[in-house]
Amino acid sequence: MYQLLYAFAHWLENTGWALNISGSTWAYPYVQLIHFTGLSLWVGTNVAVDLHLLGIGSKRLTSAELNNALFAWNWTGLAIAVTGGFMLFATAATSFIINPAFRLKLGLLVPLGIILHIVVQQKTKTWGQAKDTPGFAKFMGGLELLWWFAVATAAASIPYFEHVG
Amino acid sequence: MILALGACSSKESSEPEQPAPTATVDPTTAGAITGTVTLDGTPPTPRPIIMTAGPECAKLHSTPLTYPEVVTGDHGALANVLVYVKSGLGSYRYDLPTTPASLDQVGCMYQPHVLGLMARQKLDIKNTDPIVHNVHPVPHENRAWNQSQPVGGAAIETEFDHADFAIPVLCNLHPWMRAYVFVFSHPYFDVTTTAGTFDLKNLPPGTYTIEAWQEKYGTQDQTVTIGPKESKAVAFRFSAGG
Numbered sequence: 001m002y003q004l005l006y007a008f009a010h011w012l013e014n015t016g017w018a019l020n021i022s023g024s025t026w027a028y029p030y031v032q033l034i035h036f037t038g039l040s041l042w043v044g045t046n047v048a049v050d051l052h053l054l055g056i057g058s059k060r061l062t063s064a065e066l067n068n069a070l071f072a073w074n075w076t077g078l079a080i081a082v083t084g085g086f087m088l089f090a091t092a093a094t095s096f097i098i099n100p101a102f103r104l105k106l107g108l109l110v111p112l113g114i115i116l117h118i119v120v121q122q123k124t125k126t127w128g129q130a131k132d133t134p135g136f137a138k139f140m141g142g143l144e145l146l147w148w149f150a151v152a153t154a155a156a157s158i159p160y161f162e163h164v165g
Numbered sequence: 166m167i168l169a170l171g172a173c174s175s176k177e178s179s180e181p182e183q184p185a186p187t188a189t190v191d192p193t194t195a196g197a198i199t200g201t202v203t204l205d206g207t208p209p210t211p212r213p214i215i216m217t218a219g220p221e222c223a224k225l226h227s228t229p230l231t232y233p234e235v236v237t238g239d240h241g242a243l244a245n246v247l248v249y250v251k252s253g254l255g256s257y258r259y260d261l262p263t264t265p266a267s268l269d270q271v272g273c274m275y276q277p278h279v280l281g282l283m284a285r286q287k288l289d290i291k292n293t294d295p296i297v298h299n300v301h302p303v304p305h306e307n308r309a310w311n312q313s314q315p316v317g318g319a320a321i322e323t324e325f326d327h328a329d330f331a332i333p334v335l336c337n338l339h340p341w342m343r344a345y346v347f348v349f350s351h352p353y354f355d356v357t358t359t360a361g362t363f364d365l366k367n368l369p370p371g372t373y374t375i376e377a378w379q380e381k382y383g384t385q386d387q388t389v390t391i392g393p394k395e396s397k398a399v400a401f402r403f404s405a406g407g
Contacts, residue, residue, distance in 0.1 A: 010312070013311045013312075013337075014310055014311055019301070019303075019309045019311055022301055022311065022335070022337045023303040023309065023333075023335065091311075092299045092337040094299075094312070094313035095297050095298075095313040098297065098315060099297075159220050159221065159338075160220055160221065162221045162222075162296045162338065163316065164297075
């Protein structure tokens with residue numbers, strides 16, 4: 001399985017477009033910009049809804065209404081973040097797949113985080129009907145906040161694990 | 166149709182094949198061009214390298230490193246200058262060196278910073294750092310590639326098929342890492358040390374354009390004529406003012 005993953009990563013980082021991104025002075029920062037713009041949208045809209053579930057923020061809208069209003073921005077943000085992230089990954093794929101922090105982030109925290117998010121997003125349609133959300137909704141909102149904080153921590157830790165591998 | 170397009174894009178098929186030269190340089194008449202490269206004026210203050218993108222690299226150094234763009238020795242001697250025969254060579258066959266050229270990654274820096282080798286000469290790229298690196302040459306005339314080099318991993322054994330000028334070799338994990346590799350179809354090149362000297366040996370008699378390349382200051386050319394068994398010295402002087 002690892003051999004297959006390594007072969008894919010090696011192929012990916014040697015594709016023409018990946019070599020062009022990493023070999024260019026300007027392309028790499030712009031790809032980073034794409035990734036972080038997408039992340040800002042995705043995490044920002046997640047945090048807004050999660051805080052609302054916790055009872056923090058404006059009460060003009062219910063959590064369900066806010067969730068609904070931000071739905072398109074939310075998933076657009078993830079699509080942009082994944083596109084930029086995939087391009088960044090492609091510049092040094094074989095190095096990333098042996099990095100423990102990257103493995104934790106992309107192999108565990110992000111997939112489970114997206115599942116958790118889908119559950120929270122769907123349930124908020126019912127949890128968030130009233131101005132005051134139920135206790136379990138508050139718990140789930142808080143959990144999702146912590147979860148994406150953990151994802152960001154794992155991402156920021158990637159350079160600290162370059163001595164492994 | 167695809168086959169036809171492929172055939173049209175092939176360099177080999179569109180150019181007439183040249184017969185490989187068979188004559189070798191006669192060592193009994195060969196001479197040499199030696200010389201020095203210096204920098205006039207005060208060298209620029211070296212820029213410190215910010216290693217925030219690689220905190221594990223920063224741990225390897227007690228004081229910040231600086232970019233090796235301009236490295237000088239005593240009396241303005243300029244290091245890391247690639248001096249080579251740009252033109253004037255006849256058609257000779259040159260044997261490839263039996264020892265491979267070597268590029269290492271030490272303290273999250275490429276060593277040497279400037280390297281010359283011949284086309285199809287073996288190049289060993291090592292990683293003696295306790296850190297993963299990612300070797301990425303960006304050639305102009307050769308195939309680009311990108312390969313991770315884990316801690317304690319075997320040297321990457323490679324070669325360049327064609328002559329190429331100032332190939333940046335990057336590390337995609339550590340953006341400050343950069344070496345320049347020059348690939349020649351002949352053996353007449355040298356890189357200056359901090360003594361600022363170079364030595365182009367075993368040159369057949371003739372008139373040559375000698376070029377000196379420096380990362381920050383660009384290139385300088387000089388025309389030099391040597392007779393049989395003659396050795397001539399030339400001096401290149403770059404100006405710190407630009």
